[in-house]
Amino acid sequence: MESNYPPPPIDDGLYGQSGTGSTSENFKVVVRIRPPLPRELRGTGLRAYQCTTAVEPGERNVILSENLPAVVSAQGVTVADPGALYNTYRFTFDCVYDQHCPQERVYRQSAQQVVLSILQGYNAAIIAYGQTGTGKTFTMEGAMEGPDRGIIPRTVEDIFTFIVNDPDPSSKYLVRSSYLQIYNEVVSDLLKPERSSLAIREDRRRGVFVEGLSEWVVRSPAEVYQLMQRGQSLRATGATKLNEVSSRSHAVCVVIVEKCSNNGQGEDAEGAGRGGPDGASMQSIKVGKLNLVDLAGSERVHVTGAVGRRLEESKKINASLSALGNVIAALTDRRERVHIPYRDSKLTRLLEDSLGGNCRTTMIATIAPSLESFQESLSTLKFANRAKNIQNEAHVNEDVDQRTLLRKYERELRRLRDELARRSRNVVDKRALLVAEEQAKRAEADKLAALTALQERSREFLREKEEKRALELKIQAMQSQLLSGGTAAPGLGLAAVSGAALQEVPAVRTLVMREANKVKEHYEARIRALEQEVAHVEVERYKQLLLKQRDIMIALTARLNERDEKISYLQEELDAYDRYQRQLEDALDAKTTELITLRKAAVEHAAAGGPSRLRGGADFALQSALGDWAGGAGAPGQGPDTVSAGLTSTASGPTEAPAGGLYYSADGSAVELALDGQDGTPRGSTHLTSASSGGLTAPWRRSTHSAAGTGASFANGNGALSSIHSDARAGTPAEPSSLNNDQASASPGEVAELRAAAVTAAKERAALQQILDSKVRLMLSEIMQQVASGGLDSGAGSGAPSGGQQALLGRLAALEALVARVSGAIGGSAGGQGP
Numbered sequence: 001m002e003s004n005y006p007p008p009p010i011d012d013g014l015y016g017q018s019g020t021g022s023t024s025e026n027f028k029v030v031v032r033i034r035p036p037l038p039r040e041l042r043g044t045g046l047r048a049y050q051c052t053t054a055v056e057p058g059e060r061n062v063i064l065s066e067n068l069p070a071v072v073s074a075q076g077v078t079v080a081d082p083g084a085l086y087n088t089y090r091f092t093f094d095c096v097y098d099q100h101c102p103q104e105r106v107y108r109q110s111a112q113q114v115v116l117s118i119l120q121g122y123n124a125a126i127i128a129y130g131q132t133g134t135g136k137t138f139t140m141e142g143a144m145e146g147p148d149r150g151i152i153p154r155t156v157e158d159i160f161t162f163i164v165n166d167p168d169p170s171s172k173y174l175v176r177s178s179y180l181q182i183y184n185e186v187v188s189d190l191l192k193p194e195r196s197s198l199a200i201r202e203d204r205r206r207g208v209f210v211e212g213l214s215e216w217v218v219r220s221p222a223e224v225y226q227l228m229q230r231g232q233s234l235r236a237t238g239a240t241k242l243n244e245v246s247s248r249s250h251a252v253c254v255v256i257v258e259k260c261s262n263n264g265q266g267e268d269a270e271g272a273g274r275g276g277p278d279g280a281s282m283q284s285i286k287v288g289k290l291n292l293v294d295l296a297g298s299e300r301v302h303v304t305g306a307v308g309r310r311l312e313e314s315k316k317i318n319a320s321l322s323a324l325g326n327v328i329a330a331l332t333d334r335r336e337r338v339h340i341p342y343r344d345s346k347l348t349r350l351l352e353d354s355l356g357g358n359c360r361t362t363m364i365a366t367i368a369p370s371l372e373s374f375q376e377s378l379s380t381l382k383f384a385n386r387a388k389n390i391q392n393e394a395h396v397n398e399d400v401d402q403r404t405l406l407r408k409y410e411r412e413l414r415r416l417r418d419e420l421a422r423r424s425r426n427v428v429d430k431r432a433l434l435v436a437e438e439q440a441k442r443a444e445a446d447k448l449a450a451l452t453a454l455q456e457r458s459r460e461f462l463r464e465k466e467e468k469r470a471l472e473l474k475i476q477a478m479q480s481q482l483l484s485g486g487t488a489a490p491g492l493g494l495a496a497v498s499g500a501a502l503q504e505v506p507a508v509r510t511l512v513m514r515e516a517n518k519v520k521e522h523y524e525a526r527i528r529a530l531e532q533e534v535a536h537v538e539v540e541r542y543k544q545l546l547l548k549q550r551d552i553m554i555a556l557t558a559r560l561n562e563r564d565e566k567i568s569y570l571q572e573e574l575d576a577y578d579r580y581q582r583q584l585e586d587a588l589d590a591k592t593t594e595l596i597t598l599r600k601a602a603v604e605h606a607a608a609g610g611p612s613r614l615r616g617g618a619d620f621a622l623q624s625a626l627g628d629w630a631g632g633a634g635a636p637g638q639g640p641d642t643v644s645a646g647l648t649s650t651a652s653g654p655t656e657a658p659a660g661g662l663y664y665s666a667d668g669s670a671v672e673l674a675l676d677g678q679d680g681t682p683r684g685s686t687h688l689t690s691a692s693s694g695g696l697t698a699p700w701r702r703s704t705h706s707a708a709g710t711g712a713s714f715a716n717g718n719g720a721l722s723s724i725h726s727d728a729r730a731g732t733p734a735e736p737s738s739l740n741n742d743q744a745s746a747s748p749g750e751v752a753e754l755r756a757a758a759v760t761a762a763k764e765r766a767a768l769q770q771i772l773d774s775k776v777r778l779m780l781s782e783i784m785q786q787v788a789s790g791g792l793d794s795g796a797g798s799g800a801p802s803g804g805q806q807a808l809l810g811r812l813a814a815l816e817a818l819v820a821r822v823s824g825a826i827g828g829s830a831g832g833q834g835p
């Protein structure tokens with residue numbers, strides 16, 4: 001196949017040529033002479049091959065002669081008048097192609113322009129006519145590839161090349177094809193074999209057409225080739241004497257091209273489009289139809305030797321060709337109003353437009369060059385010569401039918417594009433659609449909820465309605481009772497009284513009110529019961545809480561009580577100490593008073609000349625007892641010389657005691673009191689220690705000791721003066737005896753001494769009192785601090801005294817010892833009487 005097919009041709013003058021060619025602008029007749037076949041070249045019998053055809057220069061005239069060399073020189077130049085020779089004919093056609101003319105040239109010069117005219121909206125036809133075996137099929141179809149490609153494949157290639165090269169991009173084309181045959185006067189669809197015996201119709205819109213013939217939209221030459229191959233395989237052929245593959249039918253390949261283009265864009269005035277009702281007002285549609293006709297070959301039966309089926313075929317073929325000749329004869333008859341017998345055969349009927357109608361037609365008459373085909377060639381040339389006078393009037397088929405397929409396609413395309421645009425918008429608006437769907441869902445859900453609520457309300461309404469109905473029934477029943485009792489208003493018919501009217505009756509209203517009150521009371525009672533139930537639950541809960549709180553309070557109270565008891569106990573102890581302190585103070589006061597009295601008695605006794613033993617012993621004992629409390633370490637030695645003479649102090653520890661002295665330890669924990677008589681022998685001793693003092697439950701525990709040799713008087717716990725007569729010899733306490741001043745006698749010196757001693761004793765007493773007060777305050781302060789800090793609680797309940805209590809007991813024992821010692825000292829010096 002040629003790759004670069006030539007572009008649409010320029011008019012080579014075939015059409016419109018005057019002179020000896022066709023008289024019609026639109027009907028051309030050309031002659032093609034095929035080369036001699038090998039069979040012909042071999043000759044027949046004794047006759048060798050003889051060429052009978054020659055084409056004069058200019059390819060317009062063909063010479064057919066049984067004696068061709070006499071007419072034409074070896075160089076092809078006509079040397080004699082063909083008309084003057086026997087059996088020599090000269091015909092002029094629009095073009096004559098000799099046996100050497102290639103397919104391409106035949107097509108380009110005689111077919112291409114006609115074929116491409118369909119792209120401008122013309123009908124066109126290429127009709128191959130000739131004796132059997134003269135090359136009609138070769139010319140029309142030829143090979144599907146290579147230089148032998150015939151008119152049909154080249155036509156297809158040209159059509160699509162033209163479309164592709166159309167400079168107007170707005171132009172649109174639709175190409176479709178059909179393929180039929182007329183075999184034995186029966187029209188069949190070669191592309192749909194099941195479709196046969198098709199009828200040939202004609203109408204104003206479509207012209208002549210085959211009803212039911214399939215049309216195939218093709219978009220490339222290859223698709224057309226496929227159709228052609230399919231159709232050729234179905235075409236009726238057979239071997240004859242003159243042609244191994246003889247076409248036994250007329251074949252028509254139909255190519256229809258619809259072209260849509262904008263008005264005024266390269267179109268001539270004739271092609272100006274008119275608007276259609278479908279909105280394509282600025283577009284024009286042109287429809288061109290091309291019939292590519294490969295006729296069956298005429299044959300002489302006696303020559304072909306056809307018999308039987310072939311004979312019948314030949315008869316049919318010849319008949320139809322005869323009809324074609326008749327049509328052509330009629331068309332070329334110069335008489336007016338000549339009947340054109342198109343309907344005499346299917347062929348002429350089908351080619352009605354192509355023969356004398358709206359068509360640009362080229363008839364290619366094929367002839368064989370051999371002498372044996374001379375008569376057939378002459379017949380063909382005469383036929384063609386006659387046909388060249390056919391007058392066709394071709395015009396553009398533009399918008400003749402709004403129902404053209406392209407229109408339909410355009411409408412369908414527009415519809416599909418609109419659909420696509422709509423769907424595209426849908427895609428673009430998919431988000432909005434989703435939102436809308438979401439809203440719709442929500443609305444549906446709201447609607448459902450509303451319906452559910454409405455349903456619930458309807459149920460409530462029905463319930464209320466039933467209750468109301470029940471009440472009304474009840475009221476009616478009661479009203480009927482009232483009527484029977486004569487309490488209703490006169491003339492009031494119960495049956496005709498509605499519930500509202502009944503309530504207007506006072507008695508009924510009362511009953512209604514009563515019933516309403518009953519209902520109200522019922523529900524109030526129910527509410528109260530529920531409230532009580534709720535309250536009961538609440539009370540139980542609060543009760544449990546209160547019980548828990550109560551247990552906690554009890555535990556706390558018990559703990560507080562326990563603490564209070566301890567505090568009370570300690571308070572009592574403090575009170576006992578206070579009492580004891582007061583007793584001590586009282587005792588001190590009494591002792592002081594007694595001491596003064598004693599000194600006065602001593603002075604008086606001295607003044608009266610009595611013994612002085614008392615003076616020295618009592619003062620000594622008193623000084624010894626008070627010395628430890630009279631002002632610290634140096635107190636005993638700071639006294640008057642007369643007092644300190646008999647007192648020995650050992651600050652560094654126990655030492656050997658001097659005769660008749662009071663010995664004591666420096667810390668005051670142990671005191672040994674040794675009083676001797678005149679011989680210095682110890683008369684008694686007592687040990688006072690804090691550990692031995694015992695408990696303090698008693699306000700005072702009397703110390704049992706003896707101070708032999710003393711006879712002093714002491715005030716007792718009640719403050720009364722008592723006189724103790726010490727028996728130095730026996731060492732036992734003397735019986736108390738009352739002393740009076742009258743019995744005392746002292747010298748003036750002794751009185752002075754006693755007076756001085758009394759002054760000293762008073763000072764010492766004051767010092768002692770001060771020390772005692774500070775000691776007691778200190779201890780009380782410590783006790784109070786311990787009580788305040790709770791230090792005394794740690795051992796509560798254990799039965800054994802705690803550390804704090806131990807300390808307190810120790811302090812108290814020390815205080816007790818101190819008091820006992822002082823008391824003892826005082827008592828010893830004054831007769832051993834304690835508080």
Ligand SMILES: Nc1ncnc2c1ncn2[C@@H]1O[C@H](COP(=O)(O)OP(=O)(O)OP(=O)(O)O)[C@@H](O)[C@H]1O
Nearest residue numbers: 034035132133134135136137138243246247296297
């Ligand atoms: N121009 C040509 N060049 C070479 N060979 C040709 C030419 N024309 C025809 N032939 C050959 O002649 C033979 C007959 O040609 P073809 O079949 O085309 O004749 P036909 O007119 O169609 O016959 P029929 O009418 O019986 O169908 C074929 O073998 C074909 O190849």
